[in-house]
Amino acid sequence: MAFAVSTTAQRYGNVTLGSSITANKANSSWVSHSGEFAFGFQQIIPGGYLLGIWFNKIPERTVVWSANRDNLVQEGSKVQLYADGKFELTDPSGHRIWATTMSHDRVAYGAMLDTGNFVLANKNSVVLWQSFDEPTDTLLPTQTLNKDGKLVSSFSKTNYSRGRFLFTLQNDGNLVSYTRNFPLDDVIFAYWSTQTVGSGFKLIFNRVGYIFLVAENGTILNYLSSNKALTSEFYQRAILDYDGVFRHYVYPKSSKSSGSRAMAWSTINFIPTNICLRITQDTGSGACGFNSICSFGTDQIPKCDCPFGYSIIDPNDRMSGCKPNFATQKCDGEARGMNHFRFTDMPNTDWPLSDYAYFRVVTEDWCRQNCLDDCFCAVAIYRDEMVIVGRGDILSPMRGLILKDLLGLNIRRLNFKELQVVTDGFKEELGRGSCSIVYKDILKNDNIETVVAVKKVEKMATKGEQEFKVEVCSISKSTFKNLVQLLGYSDEGQN
Structure with missing residues (x-):
């Protein structure tokens, strides 16, 4: 099985060198030939704009990619394809906020494709840079996720900045969902994976709505979504949502293709099936x-x-x-x-x-x-x-x-007064330490007498009640050869 993407076979409207868009209420954008996708600025909060790509023919204008998700820009900011091929986002003062990381001297034009991919190409229509190679939280049909590729969830439904979850195809071939050590970039806990270490090669989202992981020879290793949904009938996206769930959404393009589905985004598959039970980490939120x-x-x-x-x-x-x-x-x-x-x-x-x-x-x-x-x-x-x-x-x-x-x-909580009686007022001393004295004691249980040692803490204020409880817990779990078994404890105020 082999897959190829040809930019020359897709319809698009070219963005010529020297073109620019300014963030303002005019909402100008570069639109794909079909009009289904647009590239430009969306106002997210009063005075705060996101440079991104969105579905352009639905009321929701759902964002699928963004350049400055962690740093909204002010009105008057500008994205520009310069005459020398540089492609940059600058604030009103001209300070650079974001730019493509590639050699720009061969760029001849830009284009918003009907796939939702924004590209920069040379005069022979060879793609030099594309948004599909730098996804944020979303994959679209015909898009792939290669090794070391990653999606980072948004912080919330309305906050597009990087959030608490990561979805990545690791270099070892395993496709994994992690909780992030937010706000840092390192990860904490893997709550889902394909368990394909050594074999996973590429995640593919094809035109008929299947999302699957393949090996290098093209063998399908794992289906993330196998519900057929033609791109001619449905808008589609797969997203690592802000709640950590990877979901495949569809949106009917017309009432004829909707069937029983509402004219809105609906889920056809999601991973994991219950996020509440899958995240059992001992740190993080x-x-x-x-x-x-x-x-x-x-x-x-x-x-x-x-x-x-x-x-x-x-x-x-x-x-x-x-x-x-x-x-x-x-x-x-x-x-x-x-x-x-x-x-x-x-x-x-x-x-x-x-x-x-x-x-x-x-x-x-x-x-x-x-x-x-x-x-x-x-x-x-x-x-x-x-x-x-x-x-x-x-x-x-x-x-x-x-x-x-x-x-x-498997220990007992003992009565302090009982210990005073059976030790004859803590009479027979066996030894002492810096903050405690050990006494001999005989405990009776079902007419069975057990000789025990009682360690009495004398400096409770210094040691601390909570520290004492932690020590009890720790000793009770210890099974070393020369450590006697802990049978119980007494904890009554300073005693």
């Missing part, structure tokens, strides 16, 4: 933002909500995360104010990988009280007699308030 809940509805679009007592940070960005509408609990001794807090149950909800403590074989009531006693605790997730505690300042994206499976702690 995930599918919906910090402290938020992601659910997947019948409309195939992830829904972002806030837990009770929280509200969305930016009403214009549903993925901005959630902030508490209350003062957080204090950690100062008697002034903790535990009576001002209560739990809100949220069935079938989870915040995975945001945990800082695990407990096993406990009751739900114990779980609630333990979280209320802990001034760092913001969420307790309970399932099958296990509890996970999440800190408020490190809540992971997604997802809610119940419990997932624990790798946990």
Whole structure:
């Protein structure tokens, strides 16, 4: 299987050397021969213009490519194809904002093609530069994504700047969707891939609406969309949407070709099938933002909500995360104010990988009280007699308030007064360290006596209550040869 694109076989209106477009309310543009695509400026916000390419025959004027997505320009800015072949975007003062990266001395003209591709060509119609080689977040029919090619999602539905997700055909041949370490360019978590390391070569979007990954010999390795949609009947685009989902959209060109479809963009395929469940990273904002809940509805679009007592940070960005509408609990001794807090149950909800403590074989009531006693605790997730505690300042994206499976702690929470009695007032000392003393103790359980060592922290104020809990958690998971097993702990105020 082989594919070729011939610019000479396509209809277009030439853009002559010396031509320019100015960003203003006149909305002038360079239009393709069919009128289906246009190149020029769109006003995105008052006083802010985007240089881009869009579908020109539909009311939405949907943008498919942009030059300055991270840096909107002011009215009076200009894009110009200079007499020497340079192609640049400048602000009103003449400062260069964007330019093509190629040798410009052989450019004879520019053209907006009917495929949605803007090209610069020489006098023999050989393409020297094309927008198809530098995609932003969208692919169009006849466009390919080669190795090291990438799409970066927009930040939101109305903000075209680079956002939180990346879709790329890696040099190793694997086609992968990543969460980005926003606002930096490095990636965090791969939430979908074709698993084609060593074999993937090129992603193709053909004229009949199929999107597929091929090997170097042309063998099809993976279909991303296999729903036939002729370009003669539908406008089409494949986009890494701002929510991280790669979607194939179609728009009927006429009522005759629409069938049962509305005269609007509709999805015919999307990857992954449930973004809420696929993003399970331990850092970053995930599918919906910090402290938020992601659910997947019948409309195939992830829904972002806030837990009770929280509200969305930016009403214009549903993925901005959630902030508490209350003062957080204090950690100062008697002034903790535990009576001002209560739990809100949220069935079938989870915040995975945001945990800082695990407990096993406990009751739900114990779980609630333990979280209320802990001034760092913001969420307790309970399932099958296990509890996970999440800190408020490190809540992971997604997802809610119940419990997932624990790798946990088979330990008891002991009563301090009980320990005082069985150690005879901490009488028999076994040893001491810089901030603790170890005593001998005998614990009774079902008439079985177990000799144990009790380490009593003497400098709790210095050590810190939270540090103590972290140490308990750490020791409970340790299985070294010369380390005795941790059976339980007592945590009552300064004791």
